[in-house]
Amino acid sequence: MALKIKFRALLTMCGETVENGELTVDAGNIVEISTSQGNDATALDLSDCLLMPGFVNAHSHLGLTALEKKLSPAKSFADWIRALISINSGLDDESRVRGIRAGAEEMKRSGVTALGDYVAEPDLLPVMGGLEFRSVLFLETIGFHSEKALAICKNLEETLKGDPFSPLSRLGLAPHAPYSVSPNLFRSLGKLAQQYDCPLSCHVAEIPEESGFLQNGDDSLEELLKERSAWDPKWKPPGKSPIEYLNSLNILESLLAIHCNFIAADLDVMALKKVSAVFCPKSTHWFGRKDFMPVRTLLDRGIGVALGTDSLASNDSLNFLQELRMADKLLPDVSRKEILTMATLGGAEALGLQCGKLACGQKADLIGFRISPPYSGSWSDIPFESHRQEVDFYMLDGRPKTFLPSNSSN
Secondary structure (H helix, E strand, O other), X not given: OOEEEEEEEEOOOOOOOEEEEEEEEEOOEEEEEEOOXXXXXXXXXXXXXXXXXXXEEEEEOHHHHHHOOOOOOOOXXXXXXXXXXXXXXXXXXXXXXXXXXXXXXXXXHOOEEEEEEEEOOHHHHHHHHOOOOEEEEEEEEOEOOHHHHHHHHHHHHHHHOOOOOOOOEEEEEEEOOOOOEOHHHHHHHHHHHHHOOOOEEEEEOOOHHHHHHHHOOOHHHHHHHHHOOOOOOOOOOOOOOHHHHHHHOXXXXXXXXXXXXXXXXXXXXXXXXXXXXXXXXXXXXXXXXXXXXXXXXXXHOOOOEEEOOEOOOOOXXXXXXXXXXXXXXXXXXXXXXHHHHHHHHHHHHHHOOOOOOOOOOOEOOEEEEEOOOOOOOOHHHHHHOOOOOOOOEEEEOOEEOOOOOOOOOO
């Protein structure tokens, strides 16, 4: 049965803002957007709300949510990884699952309807599939020994053949990073992604040590790999930037590249290969990074940019509204409208999901913010208002969701 929803304003993210109109949802899809409000007594009255597409969190690690407040920025990136591995390995399954569900709830309350998550343990896929996000679940893969690539890919292929555990989810592949995945494994994952038509993502150009590792070798990352019995003595630095290196392995095409803090010399090939980049504002701030993704430059070059929370191993919250405000702080040359596009349509396009904009034929994934009349400001400013910690309306696939009371309030 069709549901009509009255609204004060509608940010479509694909056209002009519609005011004082009505939206009709049927079978999970938007079937009509009207510029006037009818007299249907059964309509859902949100005439005091701004409606917009649900947020797309294009990069997260929900499996690390149980690490909340257990880590702090270390002297070196390798030391931070050591601490993460040590603490994470001590978690029991119950704590991890409880953390995943708590993190998902925080994301939803702050307006996230779609997700790109790195899943390090395939056993967690049933839990992730049951979270009710429109999502891409990336199978995070680590393996620097070239000889192990075949066995790793064989196991991954069995997972790709299996059930994504939700009609709203699909599987993707995520080689972790250039310093933790062998060339053979990168190539094999690229072929698997083509064979199974699944998205490919990777942490790229995140730290200076990564660039040094590929150019001349980096002692801190080599030492870390040796500690983990993961070093391949046959490996030689290719003498390339992270982006050039991935391009030489034929996996750069349409890659979802996470972080991209050191890519100034690689913009042409990124644009040519239709790479999408994910900026994680609060994680960037948490690490205290002075050099980070040149978002304005990427947007001006037509390179797609999305937003992500990363994990609670490098963030103090998974609240997506806080990510918007941090992006606004870190990117003074990027408008709020552009940030909202990155948080919605940009993320949807990067993940290949049918959401991120409100138009006829699109999935009815939308959120709402209650506003006090009269409102005379820019509609794009409302999600950035500092008092907002939760959305006032949430709909996924045409189904409204009601949240239990929490300590947060608008």
